Amino acid sequence: MDAVVSEELRGLKERAKSAAIADIEQRYSKPDDLDKLEHDIKRNIKKKEDYDSQLKTAVESQLDGIKKGVNLLKNAESEVKVVEKLLKEFAAQLERTPTLKAKIESVKDEFQRHKRLTTATNNMSYVFSAPSKIEEIRSLMDSGEQRHLLLVHKLLHELERSRDGLMLELHGQSCEADRDLLRAFFKDVPSLASALWDRLACTFSRVLDTAVQNPRLLVTAVRLVHREEQVDQMWLERQRRGGPGEFCPAGRPRQWRERMLEVMQAAVEARFEASMPLSSEDSEQWLEKHCILLQEFLRQDLRVARKLCPSCFPPEYNIFDFYLRSYHRCLESRLASLAKQAVANELQFRDCVALVKWTENFKSFFDRLGAEVFTQPQFNMEAERERLGLLPHFLQTDELDRLVRHSVGLISEQVWKWFKSTVEKEKHSWYQNPTGFQPERDLHTDTTYTSLVQSLSAILSEMMSDVSSKLPKHAHTQLSAAIMDKLVELLGSYSSAVREFVRDVKSEPDPSRRQMRIIVMEAILVASVNNLHKLILLVGTFYKPEDGPSDVAKVQKANLEQACQKASYEWNDFLATELLEFLQDSTFKELFTPAWLQQLEIGETEAQRIVGAVQDSYENVYKKMFPHLRSRLMNQISNRICLELLKALLQPGRQPFKEMRVAAANRLRSDAELLKDGFARWNCRADQFDALSAASELLKLSDMSMAELVVSAFLRNFPDLRQDQLEALLLLRGDCKRDEVRSILAYAFSEEEKSRRNPTARRLFADLGPVK
Numbered sequence: 001m002d003a004v005v006s007e008e009l010r011g012l013k014e015r016a017k018s019a020a021i022a023d024i025e026q027r028y029s030k031p032d033d034l035d036k037l038e039h040d041i042k043r044n045i046k047k048k049e050d051y052d053s054q055l056k057t058a059v060e061s062q063l064d065g066i067k068k069g070v071n072l073l074k075n076a077e078s079e080v081k082v083v084e085k086l087l088k089e090f091a092a093q094l095e096r097t098p099t100l101k102a103k104i105e106s107v108k109d110e111f112q113r114h115k116r117l118t119t120a121t122n123n124m125s126y127v128f129s130a131p132s133k134i135e136e137i138r139s140l141m142d143s144g145e146q147r148h149l150l151l152v153h154k155l156l157h158e159l160e161r162s163r164d165g166l167m168l169e170l171h172g173q174s175c176e177a178d179r180d181l182l183r184a185f186f187k188d189v190p191s192l193a194s195a196l197w198d199r200l201a202c203t204f205s206r207v208l209d210t211a212v213q214n215p216r217l218l219v220t221a222v223r224l225v226h227r228e229e230q231v232d233q234m235w236l237e238r239q240r241r242g243g244p245g246e247f248c249p250a251g252r253p254r255q256w257r258e259r260m261l262e263v264m265q266a267a268v269e270a271r272f273e274a275s276m277p278l279s280s281e282d283s284e285q286w287l288e289k290h291c292i293l294l295q296e297f298l299r300q301d302l303r304v305a306r307k308l309c310p311s312c313f314p315p316e317y318n319i320f321d322f323y324l325r326s327y328h329r330c331l332e333s334r335l336a337s338l339a340k341q342a343v344a345n346e347l348q349f350r351d352c353v354a355l356v357k358w359t360e361n362f363k364s365f366f367d368r369l370g371a372e373v374f375t376q377p378q379f380n381m382e383a384e385r386e387r388l389g390l391l392p393h394f395l396q397t398d399e400l401d402r403l404v405r406h407s408v409g410l411i412s413e414q415v416w417k418w419f420k421s422t423v424e425k426e427k428h429s430w431y432q433n434p435t436g437f438q439p440e441r442d443l444h445t446d447t448t449y450t451s452l453v454q455s456l457s458a459i460l461s462e463m464m465s466d467v468s469s470k471l472p473k474h475a476h477t478q479l480s481a482a483i484m485d486k487l488v489e490l491l492g493s494y495s496s497a498v499r500e501f502v503r504d505v506k507s508e509p510d511p512s513r514r515q516m517r518i519i520v521m522e523a524i525l526v527a528s529v530n531n532l533h534k535l536i537l538l539v540g541t542f543y544k545p546e547d548g549p550s551d552v553a554k555v556q557k558a559n560l561e562q563a564c565q566k567a568s569y570e571w572n573d574f575l576a577t578e579l580l581e582f583l584q585d586s587t588f589k590e591l592f593t594p595a596w597l598q599q600l601e602i603g604e605t606e607a608q609r610i611v612g613a614v615q616d617s618y619e620n621v622y623k624k625m626f627p628h629l630r631s632r633l634m635n636q637i638s639n640r641i642c643l644e645l646l647k648a649l650l651q652p653g654r655q656p657f658k659e660m661r662v663a664a665a666n667r668l669r670s671d672a673e674l675l676k677d678g679f680a681r682w683n684c685r686a687d688q689f690d691a692l693s694a695a696s697e698l699l700k701l702s703d704m705s706m707a708e709l710v711v712s713a714f715l716r717n718f719p720d721l722r723q724d725q726l727e728a729l730l731l732l733r734g735d736c737k738r739d740e741v742r743s744i745l746a747y748a749f750s751e752e753e754k755s756r757r758n759p760t761a762r763r764l765f766a767d768l769g770p771v772k
Helices: 002-027 031-094 097-122 124-143 146-170 176-185 188-204 207-213 215-242 256-275 286-307 319-343 349-374 381-388 397-432 452-470 473-506 511-541 551-586 594-602 606-620 627-649 658-680 687-700 704-717 723-731 738-748
Strands: 440-442 447-449
Touching: 002 031, 124 146, 124 188, 146 188, 146 215, 188 207, 188 215, 188 256, 207 215, 207 286, 215 256, 256 286, 256 319, 286 319, 319 349, 349 397, 397 452, 397 473, 447 511, 452 473, 452 511, 473 511, 473 551, 511 551, 511 627, 551 606, 551 627, 606 627, 606 658, 627 658, 627 687, 658 687, 687 704, 687 723, 704 723, 704 738, 723 738
Parallel strands: none
Antiparallel strands: 440 447
């Protein structure tokens, strides 16, 4: 080991010497550097002295620490020897301990006996006075005077303290006979405690009345409960510190505070039960009276709970929060029970609707009541509900939604019954006087209508003013949607009734009677179309702008308008069909025949007869419509007439005009202009008759090399024109063969020409059907 250290020292010296030589060579490499030699020698000698001094100090410090450590080790060695000696002596003494325990066992027994006697002596006065105290407690309880409650509790507490002290001394000892003796001696104490609680429970069952009439009695009862609560906490804390085996008196903890709150909760529930009517048959407005009674005693009770009860209870009891929570939850339970009865169809229609309204009324009632009770206008009942975990509408969200849906369903069913009755009454009036029925007339607009809209207006007015007012605002959207559905359903039923009536009129076997019934039918159809317009206006009046109709309501209103438009189109079609059937018999049969060409020379033409027939119907029937509805009807009639003319022109088997081609074309143009001018007078669209003018151009064309251009122009204006229709039209000329016609049409129906057609042009020939 020493050789290794010497070797390391030699190595250090060699490295230090080499480093010093290299440093000297670098410092004194020039002759001028020798002038600094003497100065550097002095400086290095001084530095060496400093290093030596520091080294000496460090070595001395280390030596002092080593000396101190050696001294401590010597002291520790001497102390260890002393401890070892003491341990040997203690071990020798422990060997004699078992015999010593047996010798002093009698002393231990004597000590325990002395201790019990000391405890008995200390409690002797309580023990001897126990029977007299029990009798005194009984006499005070039998007197029935509430002012003695504090004294009763004091005496009872002294008895319990004596009993518990003696039982504590016997705890853990094998002296069951002594414990049985004590239990027998104090056997009346538990029954006295129960009797005292019964007296207190009677007070707590009418806390609010007692707070008004005798607050001192209530304060006394609460003080006794508070004292018992403190005693419970003392024994529980003792048991917590001592562990599971620690002594705790029988019957503890009594939990009188929890039992007090249970009694008060039961009293609140009993008050709600007492306000419930025995039967809903006692009065038609039993639910409304019941809810008014609830509001009345809620206002009184919560005012007492807020203003009088806090001064009778400790602050930590939060007695007003207890009553607010209790009354609120009892009301929740009551409304939930009534809601279940409503959904189970155990309540009548008016009661279900009223119940939905009362959920909203009670919410606003509690909001107002909170401000009244606290006498603070800025009181926030919503925050109180959230803090206490109460429901804002007294029902769970799903229960409230279910009740609202059920009530809206009942309302819609009732509305549907009224609607059906209205339609049946309307239908009955048609058949009651089949040849003399006259609809009602509006002198301001000079239009006709039936009693349907007035009946619906009365129904909806009653529904919105009476029933809807009992529903909360969030249910109005559902009710509006349900009524809209029923109106659409009503419209379908009414349309079926109109359809059935039209079929019945058409099937009348007697021609003269049928003609009279047709006049009545037309009047009913016109009045029914006007009814649809009045219905749309009526529905619009029941949408309040401030309510902000939802998207669902807007969609359903649009659906109703669409259903009305569809029914209006169908009934207009009945009117147009009746007119066309008349024209079919009198006019359409002779169209595009030689007789038709000669009518310019003979007298009135078919076009003039058509215009005259439409004019008669317009003045006698159609004029009683609203202007925009009349324009819609005239558009349908003009379309139907134009289609009938085109159908007659392209009728299969029609003989070509040949040499009469130019005359037929001129006559066709003349009729088209006459019909167009005639229908233009009635404020309807008449440009569909341009198809007849375009057809006349094809018939009149003399140079067939221009046929492709004329056909292309025809297709641009009427893009739904089919090839078979154009082919039939060109073959009517009589100077073209089928192959020539098809070659002319080949270019017109090419893809290049199809791309040039006007996609927004009106469609007419699609309704004409194929030419066979």
